[in-house]
Amino acid sequence: MFERSSDRSRYPEVVDGKPVVDLDSEKYVKIWHGPQHPGITGNMSLELILCGDEVVDCKTHVGYLHRGFEKLMERRTWIQNFPVVCRIAVPEPAFNEYLYAAGVEELAGIQVPERAQWIRNLNLEMMRLASFLAWLGGQAGAFGNSTIGQWTVTHRDYLLDLFEEMTGGRIYHMYMVPGGVRSGLPDGFEERLEAVLKKVEKLLKEIELVLLNNSVFKARAVGLGYIDKDMIDRYGITGPNQRACGIKRDVRKDCPYLVYDQLDFEVITGTASDTYERTLVRYQEMHQCIDLCRQIVGRMPKDGPFHQPLPNVLHWRIPPGETYVKAECTRGEKGYYLVSDGSLYPRRICIRGPSYTHAFPVMEKLAIGTDIADIAGLMVSLHTYPPEIER
């Protein structure tokens, strides 16, 4: 990371953690970092106030991608919402599908067949790997190593090919329908998955040499965006951002869902809690994804039903009630709060995305005192997806 100037006389006075800035004094520059900027994660923007190269104030702005999903879902039947939910996090739709299905199943009292649970789990871990690959390209690109982005996007495409084979869709799968999944695995899928996992493993070895051992990357990422342990609960930080500071929490382990309680894995943590450590934690989690995919494929039942028959979904009334279901997505705790009033339509669906707090209070705090050149790297290291903020 760039060093802060030690002479603070030219910088604004800080009162209650906020700098006192008079833009009319012409000492400061206000710039918009995004929404059209290669260093921003999706359609959002940061309103930065600079003093020289140093950021003295930051405000996050979203709303460029607001499609009003939570409102739309109140006007659609339960089954009509199933193809809607995957659009809530574009690079990682499977978690939305799973959580929506899990919430509906809990309220309706539906038992999902065991084979469907294993297939869902495989789908989620493949999705995690694909999402991490997309993020890794962004993280490297933010510090100028844009070739890595081309490698990771290619390998993500190999995974998307598998999703296409498995579900019929590359991005939006609409696969985990309430009651189970839409189909079993195609013939020979396990071998083709193994071939892709091997390719990704080989790529990760190269990335370790090119990125994690790269002196420029280390010089810029070490110490950047330090998250103190005290901030974790106060800001609601979850996922790798939390684990990189040494806190061993993971929904997959703490509140197991699907078949995670039958899989062998450890929660990966770090200590330094900066951009480099967060990269390292996610890098290790990618290896963990590969391992989990292999475990699932080796142990999943090959036969049996993959879907529980549903009542006529066009007239499907879910008994009144409410629930909250959660899962560990690549960015942290993702959850769905569903309320049914017994009618054909949901009363309320509220989506808890980890980016909500990571992109707003956390980003706004960490940006202060950072060099403008490091903002993109910091932003990507928090791994935020705007659509899950805007819902």
Add this chain to the structure above:
Amino acid sequence: MKELFERLQALFAVTDFHQQRADLGFLSIPKDHAEMLIRHLRDHEGFTHLVFFTAVDYIEDGVFRLVYMLHNYGTKDTLGVHVDISRENATMTSIHELWEQAGLYQRELKEMFGIDFPGSPRLDEDFLLEGWDEIPPMRREFDTRAYAEATFFPREGRTKSDPRTHMREQLYPDPDQE
């Protein structure tokens, strides 16, 4: 979680405890005691994680039900605290001092439901909507279809058909009429 509810019942006017799962429960509390209960849950019962904070509109009863979802990392329990407030005078005590992200949830609730949280920082700044002058859109009486029809218009020359009529006339014509 039943023991937790009994402990809370001795201290606060909590009611309507409902256990949805072994690790998920809901309870209700009157508006005036809610902030005290939430502070107590955070400081003394280990519910240090504010999972989310939202509202459900019960227009037929004239209330907004605020839902504070709290999680205890120690016991792995999640507790939803319901607070009913009147739709007419939709105001609630702010909890922005308890969690940093609470202010943002309150900013969203102000914009989407029109619920006021006096003292909450940046409450009146636009969150998702810019220059919105209609009623708050997440309220049940806001009709998305009527709004879309009044605000947007179809491209000139574009025709549209009712799916039911189209299916009957084009896809499955009645053979007796031909």
